[in-house]
Amino acid sequence: MDSIQNMNRALAYIEANLDDEIDFQLVATLEIPAVTWVVFKTSGPQPETMLKTWERIYAEWLPSSGYELAESIEFVRDLNDPTDLSANQIWIPVKRRN
Numbered sequence: 001m002d003s004i005q006n007m008n009r010a011l012a013y014i015e016a017n018l019d020d021e022i023d024f025q026l027v028a029t030l031e032i033p034a035v036t037w038v039v040f041k042t043s044g045p046q047p048e049t050m051l052k053t054w055e056r057i058y059a060e061w062l063p064s065s066g067y068e069l070a071e072s073i074e075f076v077r078d079l080n081d082p083t084d085l086s087a088n089q090i091w092i093p094v095k096r097r098n
Contacts, residue, residue, distance in 0.1 A: 035070045035093040041079075043087045050076070053090060067094040 038061075042053045062068070072093035079087040 030073075032072060035072045036067075036095060038065075038067065038092050038094050040090045040092070041087065042090060043084050046086050049086065050088065050090075057090065057092060062092075065094075066097055068097050069093065070095040 070093040077089040081087040
């Protein structure tokens, strides 16, 4: 089983047991290889703002950027900002186009 499948199983386990004590020995670790990341901050009504940002990344930014997707995972990071509970970052792995 590859590391992405392991991570998906781990996340499913955590989600299913949020109200219980979690056995972290059952949770997988995902090593992400070093790549170049482009990071977009989102803030505003969710999920609309997040969806619109994803759409603009792929429809506008990526085609005009000189970059293409690198082989890795994309992820969203919650900024845990008490002054802006909707603040997130979208991390996209990229590499320069040839």
